[in-house]
Amino acid sequence: MVLTLKYPAFKLFRQLGLVVVTILFSACSTISTVNQPTVEDKSTPAPTTNTAKSDPSRVTSSPASTNNTTYGDPEQTPSMPVVPVAPKANAPIKQNPAVVALIDTAQQQQQKGDLYSAQSSLQRAQRIAPRDPQIYYELAGIHRNLHDYDLAEQVALKGVSIVQGQPQQLRRFWSLIAQIRSDSGDRKGASQAQQIADRY
Amino acid sequence: MFAGLVLLGLSLLFMDTHIRKQFEGKRWAVPTKVYARPLELYAGLPLSLDDLKTELRGLGYQFVRQVREPGQAEFSTTKATIKTRGFLFPDGKEPAQTLHLSIVNNSVSSIQNAQSQTLALVRLEPILIGGIYPLNNEDRDLIQLGDAPQGLTDALIAIEDRDFYQHAGISLKGISRAMWVNLKAGQFLQGGSTLTQQLIKNFYLTSERSLARKVMEIPMAMLLELHYSKDEILEAYLNEVYLGQEGSRAIHGFGLASQYYFAQPIEELQLHQVALLAGLVKGPSYYDPRRHPKRAKQRRDLVLQVLYEQGTIDKKHYDHAVAMPIGVVKQASLLKGAYPAYLDLVKRQLRQQYRNDDLSSEGLRVFTALNPIAQHKAETALVSTIKKLDSIYGNKVTDLQGSMVVAEPQTGEIISIVGGRNTRYQGFNRALDAVRPIGSLIKPAVYLTALSDNYTLVTELDDSPYKITMHNGQSWQPDNFDHQSHGLVPLHSALSHSYNLSTARLGMSLGLDRVIDTMRKLGVTRPIDPYPSLLLGAQGMSLVEVATMYQTIAANGFQMPLRAIRIVTDSAGNELSRYPFQLKQTIDANAIHLLHYALQETARMGTARSIYQRLPMDINVAGKTGTSNDQRDSWFAGFSGNRLAVTWLGRDDNAPLPFTGSGGALKAWINYMASEPLESFNSAAPDGIEYHWVNATSGLLSNSNCPDAIQVPFIIGTQPTKSDGCAGNTNSDPVSRSLDWIKQWF
Structure with missing residues (x-):
């Protein structure tokens, strides 16, 4: 729980504090070397400076390509193995028809009020595609309906970790977390989650 | 005279009570059946034809040229046709049907039924991995009379007890006929005991067989006939009769014998097969079809001949059956008992919730996460690694043992367990019970504590010699493996190269309490000794505990209880308990991400870099080697996107090994991982x-x-x-x- 409350604080700090920090930092430092902001890393396409300036919340990009099988700059260190840079976003999953069918079944079971059967169907789907966010979205909803709010939130957070870097999905999951918290009576937590959702 | 009558009466009464108790006990105790996970088939499933064959072998499918019956499969280079048996799962019935699978590049590309309709998802039957029985080690596959093929009961009655449905427990006609047959043939062909008498004999098979007991059989058989119907007695007989020996294990009952000799469920046996089994009753050792195939065939053909002579089968069936080879499978194919280590874990988890009596008698059904294909690969990898090390190090590694746990890192399900190099041994389960110092496998807990506390991956750590004196006056002076100190080293290198001095210094500056707190967050529940040596892995843990710890790391800081059981139902299929997917984020995702970096570095260029001599470069894995003091334990724990495996090598007598974690356990880990369809570990960087x-x-x-x-x-x-x-x-x-x-x- 502590962990999830950290996120909004963190973001806020980043957004509002960036300029302040920048100015303080710069003021204190002796300017021994001045660099041109236009220098681009030729091996690593990064977002344009414009984007970075206009939306400070998005300057989290690493200079690596988002290709998750990048091992650094091969020209520099042809023989030296390198730890791959993590992708900025998890690539969206192409849903397997088997999983679509199981989620569909689960939704029907849920509509009939048969929550445990729906849970079984979703877990069956999870074993087939453990990185399909929709499964966690549905499963969190089941636990919410079972009034198991702690587990519902944890399952939704697992979903968040899977859709890292996908704004639309993140908005969905954080809205769901807001609803779960609201159902459990945690109004403050709910509004914090909603703030995060609104940011995406 | 009177006293004699009283004595007789009393002993009859005693006998009666005793025999009924025996019979009822055997009859009503329906053991719990434990199943592996069913193989889910869908387009896109990574599955080689060999994997599919492993699964189908486990299910006792016959590999044939052309499928006709359920339980048969045919293969071409890219296709498989399977006639499934169907199964009643807790969440619904999977129908028996014909499946046409296309398997291209080790992946299922399409599934169609007999009508050429594409199927999105089908489940095969789950492999029965064992049962839980009243007496340990008593392994039985109980069948109902209706499960037995008609040919089997016909053959039994024809060859063993022709008057079964007429006599009252003993058959004078049978005895005299047997004597006549024996006399005519000049050899002992028939015994003349009724099936009922044989059943009594089998009840006491373990006890001494004296003349007195032989005499007692007669009244006991008659008493049994008084109380129970012929069909009840026949059913008990089918499940009780002794039919073979596998090492120390007696094969009782036709259900198990069918698996033991033919690797098939009894319902699917054909005439020549049931005739062989019926013939075995007379002398399972003398007619052992594996050791004495000629004798066994003669006996089988005799049974068939009797069936033909008395008109039970016609000439065509007879001719066809005697022309068949005896067709028993190799000994190793008895799958019951093939997964002792996994079953052991399942039983322990069940016993937390169910009474022993219920488990062994209520006919519960337990559905587990065991993946027989992964289990097969894990066993192969571990055993072959141990054999290789045997051949390299000779008598320096006498009695080298090993164990392995494999889990699915996203769901937290344990999919295979190997408890020792003899993978069928039912005794000491090293994966669960060998609590051994984990060596450097502890280090991620130390570094995670630091990374959650403003340390970065490039924070410089001091790797110079270190000595502390503890409260009790003892001093602790760790050393690096290479006996060198490395001066100032970046944190990520200290972990990936597993330096001890810098780790000890770091851990002591963080405080043992905080490291222990991190271990708790990673899921370690056992008591932990708060000594400085903890920082270098003096703490003993079992493989499953280590797997729990690394599972939390692999799952981005979400702690999950490792689960073996999915669901338990009663004999009618009603759900009794379920073990749902549960998780709780206990570690900050950012700190875990940093740890992932260092553990991937371990695999790419640290102590575990030999990984990429085998695994493809585009598969990210992360892990940690571990070696305990004096090299008594060789460990590796690591994960890809879809597999988490912990391996251990060592000796039961705790003697030092001639190799480290990377020289032993890591090799087993690599051999296993290389045999699996791996997914790369790619977790996007968190927002922070x-x-x-x-x-x-x-x-x-x-x-x-x-x-x-x-x-x-x-x-x-x-x-x-x-x-x-x-x-x-x-x-x-x-x-x-x-x-x-x-x-x-x-």
Whole structure:
């Protein structure tokens, strides 16, 4: 729980504090070397400076390509193995028809009020595609309906970790977390989650 | 005289009570059946034809030229046709049907039924991995009379007890006929005991067989007939009769014998097969079809002949059956008992919730996560590694043992367990019960504590010699494996090269309490000794506990109870308990991401770099080697995107090994992982993480063009502020660029 409350604080700090920090930092430092902001890393396409300036919340990009099988700059260190840079976003999953069918079944079971059967169907789907966010979205909803709010939130957070870097999905999951918290009576937590959702 | 009658009466009464108790006990105790996970088939499933064959062998399918019956499969180079048996799962019935599978490049590309309709998802039957019985080791596959093929009961009655449905427990007609047959043939062909008498005999098979007992059989058989119907007695007989021996294990009952000799369920046996089994009753050892195939065939053909002579089968059936080879499978195919280590874990988890009596008598059904294909690969990898080490090190590694646990890192399900090099041994389960010092496998807990506390991956650690004196006056002086100190080392290198001095210093400066707290968050529940040596892995843990710890790491800081059981139902299929997917985030995702970096570095260029001599470069894995004091334990724990495996090698007598974690356990791990369809471990950087170019040695900010520059993740705000002065100090990160841009104004 502590962990999830950290996120909004963190973001806020980043957004509002960036300029302040920048100015303080710069003021204190002796300017021994001045660099041109236009220098681009030729091996690593990064977002344009414009984007970075206009939306400070998005300057989290690493200079690596988002290709998750990048091992650094091969020209520099042809023989030296390198730890791959993590992708900025998890690539969206192409849903397997088997999983679509199981989620569909689960939704029907849920509509009939048969929550445990729906849970079984979703877990069956999870074993087939453990990185399909929709499964966690549905499963969190089941636990919410079972009034198991702690587990519902944890399952939704697992979903968040899977859709890292996908704004639309993140908005969905954080809205769901807001609803779960609201159902459990945690109004403050709910509004914090909603703030995060609104940011995406 | 009177006293004699009283004595007789009393002993009859005693006998009666006793025999009924025996019979009822056997009859009503329906053991719990434990199943593996059913293989789910869908387009896109990574599955080789060999994998499919492993699964189908486990299910006792016959591999034939053309499928006709359920339980048969045919293969071509890219296709398989399977006639499934169907199964009643707790969540619904899977129908028996014909499946046409296309398997291209070790992946299922399509599934169609007999009508050429495409199927999105089908489940095969689950492999029955064992049962839980009243007496340990008593392994039985109980069948109902209706399960037995008609031919089997016909053959039994024809060859063993022709008057079964007429006599009252003993058959004078049978005895005299047997004597006549024996006399005529000049040899002992028939015994003349009724099936009822044989059943009594089998009840007491373990006891001594004296003349007195032989005499007692007669009244006992008659008493049994008084109380129970012929069909009840026949059914008990089918499940009780002794039919073979596998090592120390007696094969009782036709259900198990069918698996033991033919690797098929009894319902699917054909005439020549049931005739062989019926013939075995007379002398399972003398007619052992594996050791004495000729004798066994003669006996079988005799049974068939009797059936033909008395008109039970016609000439055509007879001719066809006698023309068949005896067709028994190799000994090793008895799958019951093939997964003792996994079953052991299942039983322990069940016993937390169910009474022993219920487990062994209520006919419960337990559905587990065991993946027989992964289990087969894990066993092969571990055993072959041990054999290889045997051949390299000779008598330096006498009695080398090993164990392994494999889990699915996303769901937390344990999919296989190997408890020792003899994978069918039912005794000591090293994966659960061998509590051994985990060596450097502990280090991620130390470094995670630091990374959650403002340390970065490039924070310099002091790897100089270290000695502390404890409260009791004893001193502790760790050393590096290479007996060198490495001066100042970046944190990520200290972990990936598993330096002890810097780890000990780091852990002591963080405090043992905090490291223990991290271990708790990773899921360790056992009591932990708060000694400094904890930091280098003096703490003993079992493989499953280690797997729990690394599972939390693999799952981005979400702790999950490792689960073996999915669901338990009663005999009618009603759900009794379920073990749902549960998780709780206990570790900050950012700190875990940094740890992932260092553990991937271990695999790419640290102590476990031999991994990439075998695994493809585009598969990211992370892990840690471990070696305990004096090299008594060789460990490796690591994970890809879809497999988490922990391996251990060592000796039961705790003697030192001639190799380290990377020289032993890591090899077994690699052999296993290389045999699986691996998914790369790719977890996107959380929002709070940025990558920066830094100098690999100094840890100062650098530039992609600079020598020794590497990209390292930092929790935002913790990246170094100083630059190494290379290439005009440019930094390609947008934040730094913005900073630099603003700096121009001052």
